[in-house]
Amino acid sequence: MEFAVESSLKTMKSGEGVRRNQTLICAPLMSDTVDQMVDLMLKAKSKGADIVEIRLDHLKIFNPYTDIEKLIKVCPLPTLFTYRPIWEGGQYDGDEKSRFETLQLAMELGADHIDIELKAAHEFNDFLHGNKPGKCKVIVSSHNYDSTPPVEDLGNLVASIQAAGADIVKFATAALDITDVARVFQIAVHSQVPIIAMVMGERGLMSRVLCPKFGGYLTFGTLEAGKVSAPGQPTIEELVNLYNFRLLEPDTKVFGVLGNPVSHSKSPKLYNEAFKSVGFNGVYLHLLVDDVPKFFATYSSMDFSGFSVTIPHKEAALACCDEVDPVAKSIGAVNCVIRRPDGKLVGCNTDYVGAISAIEDGLLGLHNGSMGNSSPLAGKLFVVIGAGGAGKALAYGAKEKGARIAIANRTYDRARELADLVGGQALSLAELDSFCPEKGMILANTTSIGMHPKVNETPVSKEALANYMLVFDAVYTPKITRLLREAAESGAKIVPGVDMFIGQAYEQYERFTGFPAPKDQFKKIMEN
Ligand code: NAP
Numbered sequence: 001m002e003f004a005v006e007s008s009l010k011t012m013k014s015g016e017g018v019r020r021n022q023t024l025i026c027a028p029l030m031s032d033t034v035d036q037m038v039d040l041m042l043k044a045k046s047k048g049a050d051i052v053e054i055r056l057d058h059l060k061i062f063n064p065y066t067d068i069e070k071l072i073k074v075c076p077l078p079t080l081f082t083y084r085p086i087w088e089g090g091q092y093d094g095d096e097k098s099r100f101e102t103l104q105l106a107m108e109l110g111a112d113h114i115d116i117e118l119k120a121a122h123e124f125n126d127f128l129h130g131n132k133p134g135k136c137k138v139i140v141s142s143h144n145y146d147s148t149p150p151v152e153d154l155g156n157l158v159a160s161i162q163a164a165g166a167d168i169v170k171f172a173t174a175a176l177d178i179t180d181v182a183r184v185f186q187i188a189v190h191s192q193v194p195i196i197a198m199v200m201g202e203r204g205l206m207s208r209v210l211c212p213k214f215g216g217y218l219t220f221g222t223l224e225a226g227k228v229s230a231p232g233q234p235t236i237e238e239l240v241n242l243y244n245f246r247l248l249e250p251d252t253k254v255f256g257v258l259g260n261p262v263s264h265s266k267s268p269k270l271y272n273e274a275f276k277s278v279g280f281n282g283v284y285l286h287l288l289v290d291d292v293p294k295f296f297a298t299y300s301s302m303d304f305s306g307f308s309v310t311i312p313h314k315e316a317a318l319a320c321c322d323e324v325d326p327v328a329k330s331i332g333a334v335n336c337v338i339r340r341p342d343g344k345l346v347g348c349n350t351d352y353v354g355a356i357s358a359i360e361d362g363l364l365g366l367h368n369g370s371m372g373n374s375s376p377l378a379g380k381l382f383v384v385i386g387a388g389g390a391g392k393a394l395a396y397g398a399k400e401k402g403a404r405i406a407i408a409n410r411t412y413d414r415a416r417e418l419a420d421l422v423g424g425q426a427l428s429l430a431e432l433d434s435f436c437p438e439k440g441m442i443l444a445n446t447t448s449i450g451m452h453p454k455v456n457e458t459p460v461s462k463e464a465l466a467n468y469m470l471v472f473d474a475v476y477t478p479k480i481t482r483l484l485r486e487a488a489e490s491g492a493k494i495v496p497g498v499d500m501f502i503g504q505a506y507e508q509y510e511r512f513t514g515f516p517a518p519k520d521q522f523k524k525i526m527e528n
Helices: 034-047 064-074 096-109 118-128 151-163 180-190 202-209 236-242 267-278 292-298 314-320 326-331 351-366 389-400 412-422 429-434 463-467 482-489 497-513 519-527
Strands: 024-029 051-055 079-082 113-117 137-143 168-174 195-200 218-220 253-259 282-288 304-309 336-339 345-348 381-385 404-409 425-428 441-445 468-473 493-495
Touching: 024 034, 024 236, 034 051, 034 064, 034 236, 064 079, 064 096, 096 113, 096 118, 113 118, 118 137, 118 151, 137 151, 151 168, 151 180, 168 180, 180 195, 180 202, 195 202, 195 218, 202 218, 202 282, 236 267, 253 267, 267 282, 267 497, 267 519, 292 314, 304 314, 304 497, 314 345, 326 345, 326 351, 326 389, 336 497, 351 389, 351 441, 351 468, 351 493, 351 497, 381 389, 381 429, 389 404, 389 412, 389 441, 404 412, 404 429, 412 425, 425 429, 429 463, 463 468, 463 482, 468 482, 468 497, 482 493, 497 519
Parallel strands: 024 051, 024 218, 051 079, 079 113, 113 137, 137 168, 168 195, 253 282, 253 304, 381 404, 381 441, 404 425, 441 468, 468 493
Antiparallel strands: 304 336, 336 345
């Protein structure tokens, strides 16, 4: 392949137990009672955490002397004790003296780490009078729930945390944009002391997953989805099994899917499982992006090697590319962007390949595979719903195969524009139900109508579906949408979006890695 990344293929042993970095996974434990906390510790160990953060401020009934001793004694993992006050986002609302006494007690009883907030650190140091048990590491932390400051301010923050006697520096900021994370990486990678640097919120996910690459001391992984101690924390399961956290290294190449929304995307599962199985040193992330040009301008190093692009960024991404392949240029949208070794961004469109071949296969099934050399799409009336990236790809691809094209779109002007481009007819969405110039048409939905969670929506009435011999839906969550279910009930052949997804993913995988896609594995993953 043109963009082969031979050097990235390492002999990584797949399977449990392989670990290529020292970054710890810390499970934040929050419960009302000490007994529940003990249960959570055991669960954390079984899920694969390396350390637990015991959030004392969440305990409703708490006797420091007996409970801390018990918690340390029974904990199967190293401990971090945190007694977070309300003024720093926690639940403790008592006086500082009692809080300091409790943290001091935890240190004396054998805690491996304690966390003290920067705002209280000097007072706490005075309280300790230098009597700090040697074994216990002090994490001095700062939390900013509003924003991520400029890099100079973050540098000054780290210096003040170090000056406050931190063995380990911790700061957490809020991500207003995914590019905020780059400033935090810049600080983490240059830190002379162990550092925990997190960017909260879905836009900050990269900071939590990539910390082994950028030298982080630990990341937080929750026991269950949604049970977080700060916004945006992934589960331990996601870190270990979805993002292959244990295998990440400083030279791991970063890939991902740019979209908004994007958390539903199955692509990270597909690519990361494949990377792991063949020993490719890469990681593929969900990238919640608001501003595409800003994203590419910020993440411009060779570490950020390739991207899938999804709704609504395919057209904006094309404008950011230094080179665009001719097919993508005609479609006006890219769904795949590769950073070449010379740093240039090259865009292409793999959407139509998977969809068109899946539709052709479906039609061949109807014709018992006997169409000679010509495409079974030739001469058919192909109705595309939608005029965005996927709509353009399908219309262009079907046109290439000799189909006649009609485009129906919510925004009629966009339907008109695309129809003019491919020499077809334009319709409004409202006209679709009564549109029947002939029987035996092909219908392709390329809008997000019917996508999870709005699974009861459909772009066209069931009655109108009787006019179609084959119906394709680009939506793949759920696999069988209402549109496909009703089409099958009306007697049409149906082609699910997952077939398009797998087809475009084969192409992208080969461009990302330079190696052939493990096709059977892709199919198996998507079936599951
Ligand atoms: P896009 O470029 O943003 O285009 C979205 C299209 O959907 C536009 O035509 C838009 O109409 C229409 N639309 C959006 N919401 C609508 C609504 N509520 N009612 C009516 N029309 C609506 O997005 P895209 O990249 O083409 O993706 C579109 C869909 O295809 C997504 O669901 C995506 O997940 C799916 N897809 C699947 C695969 C696969 O492999 N299976 C690959 C690519 C895309 P307006 O012009 O009026 O805004």
